[in-house]
Amino acid sequence: MFGNLSERLSDTFKNLRGRGKLSAADIDATLRDIRRALLEADVALEVVKTFTGKVRDRALGDEVSKALNPAQQVVQIVNDELKAILGGEARKLAFSKTPPTVIMLAGLQGSGKTTLAGKLAKWLKEQGHTPLLVAADLQRPNAVTQLQVLGEKVGVPVFAPEPGNGTGNPVKVSQDSITFAKKQQYSVVIVDTAGRLGVDQEMMQQASDIRKATNPDEVLFVVDSMLGQDAVNVAKAFHDGVGVSGVVLTKLDGDSRGGAALSVATITGAPILFSSTGEGLEAFEPFYPDRMASRILDMGDILTLIEQAQKTFDEEESKKLAQKLANEEFTLQDFLEQMQQLKKMGNMKNLLGMLPGVGQMKKQLEEFDEREIIRTEAIIYSMTPLERENPKVLNGSRRMRIAKGSGTTVTDVNQLINRFEQAAKVMKTMARGGVPNIPGTNPVLAGGTVGGGFMGGKKKNDKKKKGSKSGNPAKRAAENAGLNFGSENSKGSGSAFGL
Amino acid sequence: MFSSNVDLDDLEDILIRADFGIDAAVEITEELKREANRSGAASDAELRLLLKDLLTKRLTRSDSALNLSSGDLPYVILVVGVNGAGKTTTIGKLSRWLKDGDWSVVLGAADTFRAAAVDQLATWAQRADARIVRPEREGQDPASVAYQTVELAIREQADIAIIDTAGRLQNKKDLMDELGKVRRAVEKQARISEVLLVIDATTGQNAMAQAKAFTEVANVTGIVMTKLDGSAKGGILYALQQELDLPVKLVGVGEGINDFAFFSPEEFAKGLVAYK
Numbered sequence: 001m002f003g004n005l006s007e008r009l010s011d012t013f014k015n016l017r018g019r020g021k022l023s024a025a026d027i028d029a030t031l032r033d034i035r036r037a038l039l040e041a042d043v044a045l046e047v048v049k050t051f052t053g054k055v056r057d058r059a060l061g062d063e064v065s066k067a068l069n070p071a072q073q074v075v076q077i078v079n080d081e082l083k084a085i086l087g088g089e090a091r092k093l094a095f096s097k098t099p100p101t102v103i104m105l106a107g108l109q110g111s112g113k114t115t116l117a118g119k120l121a122k123w124l125k126e127q128g129h130t131p132l133l134v135a136a137d138l139q140r141p142n143a144v145t146q147l148q149v150l151g152e153k154v155g156v157p158v159f160a161p162e163p164g165n166g167t168g169n170p171v172k173v174s175q176d177s178i179t180f181a182k183k184q185q186y187s188v189v190i191v192d193t194a195g196r197l198g199v200d201q202e203m204m205q206q207a208s209d210i211r212k213a214t215n216p217d218e219v220l221f222v223v224d225s226m227l228g229q230d231a232v233n234v235a236k237a238f239h240d241g242v243g244v245s246g247v248v249l250t251k252l253d254g255d256s257r258g259g260a261a262l263s264v265a266t267i268t269g270a271p272i273l274f275s276s277t278g279e280g281l282e283a284f285e286p287f288y289p290d291r292m293a294s295r296i297l298d299m300g301d302i303l304t305l306i307e308q309a310q311k312t313f314d315e316e317e318s319k320k321l322a323q324k325l326a327n328e329e330f331t332l333q334d335f336l337e338q339m340q341q342l343k344k345m346g347n348m349k350n351l352l353g354m355l356p357g358v359g360q361m362k363k364q365l366e367e368f369d370e371r372e373i374i375r376t377e378a379i380i381y382s383m384t385p386l387e388r389e390n391p392k393v394l395n396g397s398r399r400m401r402i403a404k405g406s407g408t409t410v411t412d413v414n415q416l417i418n419r420f421e422q423a424a425k426v427m428k429t430m431a432r433g434g435v436p437n438i439p440g441t442n443p444v445l446a447g448g449t450v451g452g453g454f455m456g457g458k459k460k461n462d463k464k465k466k467g468s469k470s471g472n473p474a475k476r477a478a479e480n481a482g483l484n485f486g487s488e489n490s491k492g493s494g495s496a497f498g499l
Numbered sequence: 500m501f502s503s504n505v506d507l508d509d510l511e512d513i514l515i516r517a518d519f520g521i522d523a524a525v526e527i528t529e530e531l532k533r534e535a536n537r538s539g540a541a542s543d544a545e546l547r548l549l550l551k552d553l554l555t556k557r558l559t560r561s562d563s564a565l566n567l568s569s570g571d572l573p574y575v576i577l578v579v580g581v582n583g584a585g586k587t588t589t590i591g592k593l594s595r596w597l598k599d600g601d602w603s604v605v606l607g608a609a610d611t612f613r614a615a616a617v618d619q620l621a622t623w624a625q626r627a628d629a630r631i632v633r634p635e636r637e638g639q640d641p642a643s644v645a646y647q648t649v650e651l652a653i654r655e656q657a658d659i660a661i662i663d664t665a666g667r668l669q670n671k672k673d674l675m676d677e678l679g680k681v682r683r684a685v686e687k688q689a690r691i692s693e694v695l696l697v698i699d700a701t702t703g704q705n706a707m708a709q710a711k712a713f714t715e716v717a718n719v720t721g722i723v724m725t726k727l728d729g730s731a732k733g734g735i736l737y738a739l740q741q742e743l744d745l746p747v748k749l750v751g752v753g754e755g756i757n758d759f760a761f762f763s764p765e766e767f768a769k770g771l772v773a774y775k
Contacts, residue, residue: 039521042703045512110583110699141622146615165622197729228518228703230731254668256705
């Protein structure tokens with residue numbers, strides 16, 4: 001959603017690349033573009049002014065005069081300031097020490113409160129809580145019914161003593177729901193309130209009364225990510241009128257640039273806790289300010305990718321690997337383990353799809369066959385520990401044995417060794433800080449075409465073919481044939497990913 | 500000659516803060532500069548008046564009334580838009596207004612996706628005293644509901660059929676295709692008089708993308724700008740009219756059944772220049 005802003009900013013930074021020092025004129029030209037980009041992204045004007053001012057001050061400070069690479073410096077500053085505005089560090093939902101934890105939802109009409117209530121209930125239930133939904137939107141026709149339907153879908157009870165459609169007192173319903181939750185021992189109460197305009201004083205008073213009646217642990221301000229300049233007024237009104245402890249951004253699956261996130265975070269000073277990314281009830285995730293800032297800077301959602309990878313990638317493993325890389329000891333055994341980590345991560349196409357710039361590679365992704373991993377496993381499992389640790393010992397007869405043992409052909413084995421060598425080479429370069437590849441992601445993946453392509457940075461092409469070093473001319477020819485075949489093939493289907 | 504740069508910058512800021520978008524804001528301010536030079540307007544009040552007149556002139560158009568005069572009954576109105584824009588509420592108000600004008604109205608609940616959307620429309624139908632065609636089962640193909648609505652309107656010789664559709668974000672290709680299907684289903688039996696795109700006035704520049712995408716699949720004939728009773732100014736409607744040539748036809752100014760109006764460029768411009 002911040003994609004367009006990312007494009008603009010990277011266009012801006014393109015102009016900065018390749019120059020020695022950053023001049024005041026450079027900074028101002030850049031800031032004009034950044035201002036424009038932010039306004040086009042619907043960041044509120046006053047927020048834009050503060051933002052560009054801060055960046056200018058910092059860019060003109062002495063740290064820039066020391067800069068070796070001005071573009072990097074400006075990216076860093078813009079990124080830092082974006083992060084600061086987006087709320088700094090990510091925060092978790094606050095739970096009460098004594099149940100029930102009360103979460104009140106507030107926002108404009110149509111921002112997505114009721115749908116969000118359903119998603120939040122589902123999410124909390126999955127975390128082991130026993131949530132209760134409270135139908136306190138007695139204004140919008142059939143909001144109560146909508147919440148009941150959602151509650152049924154996610155298997156969470158709904159406290160709805162009033163039919164709504166203009167009848168009933170939402171303050172009383174909210175208050176009663178707390179008593180009810182205590183009696184029935186629900187651990188979390190989610191109060192869905194009516195949509196209201198910031199300028200509607202009567203309705204804002206009502207929201208404030210609901211707050212007083214329920215004493216919530218969190219007042220979540222639900223904000224449509226398509227919101228324009230008015231975000232400032234709305235955020236002020238809700239912050240002053242009800243008090244906001246956290247923000248939820250909805251409709252992030254749209255193509256809006258989402259500048260409202262910056263505006264609302266600036267005005268309320270409250271962190272953005274969650275994002276809502278689709279119509280399905282599972283389309284709900286924590287919001288990461290630092291990642292969003294990276295996204296603005298066209299670094300894609302690499303951090304989200306890393307998070308996914310880390311779910312399965314044990315930290316110690318990666319430390320060991322880093323050590324091995326530094327010592328240039330990357331072996332087939334490591335290669336295999338890497339690949340198994342990838343398999344654990346689940347659908348690789350999904351994973352790859354999260355990388356920036358992968359759009360053009362859709363076709364390759366479609367052709368990618370995850371069974372390739374299984375075949376690779378079979379081949380490596382057919383090797384002896386010595387062979388796995390030191391692939392250099394793999395002569396013709398060993399390769400023949402491995403092919404038989406794994407039900408593949410010598411060509412398959414050659415191909416795998418070839419790919420392994422390429423991956424190892426790229427990773428050694430990386431370990432020495434050579435290739436600006438995705439930090440922390442799986443090197444097996446990074447070693448292939450994808451790794452080289454999507455950063456748009458210096459692409460290292462390790463296409464140079466390594467001939468056999470065998471002294472026997474016939475053997476050399478045969479092995480080279482195998483290697484060549486392997487590299488030609490690696491342009492084809494699944495092999496394009498270095499597997 | 501012209502010494503009120505500060506004021507003009509202020510006007511540009513006003514336009515930006517009203518969601519006109521930076522290009523429109525700059526262009527209007529430039530034009531205003533020329534006008535001010537010509538007329539000698541210099542004070543803040545004079546410049547604001549100039550801006551009001553300029554906007555009123557540019558926003559006034561001849562095709563901003565609802566297209567209800569071809570004589571070819573029933574007039575079918577298809578209502579489309581993103582999630583939460585206010586489609587169902589708009590239909591409720593519109594049907595009441597039509598009912599008061601002695602039109603007989605049939606509503607079609609073709610939002611078969613969102614929980615309780617059908618019930619929400621039914622409540623409005625009741626308030627507006629209009630008939631409603633409901634899906635026979637949950638998740639029914641919206642195109643078939645639309646078809647049945649027009650069918651009923653023809654059979655009962657109703658004047659107007661208004662079809663409510665599910666909210667959809669314009670970048671969801673499947674859902675947009677579905678909308679094309681709804682349109683085609685209606686056109687099997689009747690001409691579509693109006694395809695109204697409902698846009699939330701609090702929306703920023705994304706409204707442009709919405710209008711483009713919906714126009715492509717559903718031949719939008721007019722804009723309904725909702726929630727103009729809040730602090731949002733809905734300035735994007737200027738770009739929608741100027742760049743996409745889409746007339747703004749109706750505005751929503753509240754949750755009551757009568758909080759409904761036709762778009763008045765002058766009122767809009769007045770509200771804007773009063774803005775600090």
